[in-house]
Amino acid sequence: MGPGPGPGPGGAAEPRPLLVKIVMAGESCVGKTSIVRRYTEPGSPPATSYMATIGIDFKVKPVMFNDTRVKLQIWDTAGQERFHTLSTSYFRGAQGFVLVYDITNLKSFQSITVWMSDIYEKAGDEVDVILLGNKCDKESERVVPKQKGEKLAWEYGMPFFETSAKENVNIEHAFSVLTKEILEKVIEDLMIHPT
Numbered sequence: 001m002g003p004g005p006g007p008g009p010g011g012a013a014e015p016r017p018l019l020v021k022i023v024m025a026g027e028s029c030v031g032k033t034s035i036v037r038r039y040t041e042p043g044s045p046p047a048t049s050y051m052a053t054i055g056i057d058f059k060v061k062p063v064m065f066n067d068t069r070v071k072l073q074i075w076d077t078a079g080q081e082r083f084h085t086l087s088t089s090y091f092r093g094a095q096g097f098v099l100v101y102d103i104t105n106l107k108s109f110q111s112i113t114v115w116m117s118d119i120y121e122k123a124g125d126e127v128d129v130i131l132l133g134n135k136c137d138k139e140s141e142r143v144v145p146k147q148k149g150e151k152l153a154w155e156y157g158m159p160f161f162e163t164s165a166k167e168n169v170n171i172e173h174a175f176s177v178l179t180k181e182i183l184e185k186v187i188e189d190l191m192i193h194p195t
């Protein structure tokens with residue numbers, strides 16, 4: 001990873017975009033694929049029926065950070081238990097995680113501590129993680145109070161947002177907060193160890 005010379009218009013070298021690897025994690029059916037889709041294909045309609053992610057998939061989203069071109073590579077893992085070993089094998093080398101639970105599903109919230117152990121084990125405890133309580137449009141079915149999400153995130157020292165992939169609430173903001181946290185570290189690192 002890192003910027004390097006690349007062919008630009010007229011042969012002039014221009015820096016390649018910084019490549020940043022982000023991994024989606026969390027139980028099955030919490031909305032990981034819907035969040036990625038909402039963020040990377042903003043024009044597409046939200047899915048109405050559930051289709052489990054089989055194995056692994058990734059999407060690329062180009063963004064600008066200050067004056068730096070960045071390519072976010074977002075890996076969408078399958079939350080189903082039978083894919084757990086495969087999904088967590090993609091955690092290695094990630095610079096950031098979007099860890100998702102569903103505010104209408106208590107079990108998905110209770111499993112966050114287990115996902116955090118997996119993340120720390122595979123990607124180290126310095127990695128940037130944000131916690132999302134998704135499906136906040138389903139207020140009448142809520143079983144996880146917002147304060148519980150806030151408290152858990154505070155204990156781990158990570159940002160927290162309630163989101164709705166369906167209604168497009170906080171999706172863009174969540175990714176921009178995570179990207180900023182990752183890039184501040186990357187840029188600091190580049191200044192200490194210039195390539």
Ligand SMILES: Nc1nc2c(ncn2[C@@H]2O[C@H](COP(=O)(O)OP(=O)(O)OP(=O)(O)O)[C@@H](O)[C@H]2O)c(=O)[nH]1
Pocket residue numbers: 026027028029030031032033034035046047048049050051052053054077078079080134135136137138163164165166167
């Ligand atoms: N109401 C509501 N439904 C959502 C939201 N996000 C996702 N869904 C629905 O929840 C179901 C599961 O969404 P997915 O995005 O496939 O969930 P996933 O976490 O990727 O699931 P796995 O692939 O099994 O890991 C689908 O029926 C989505 O339409 C949301 O913000 N609000």
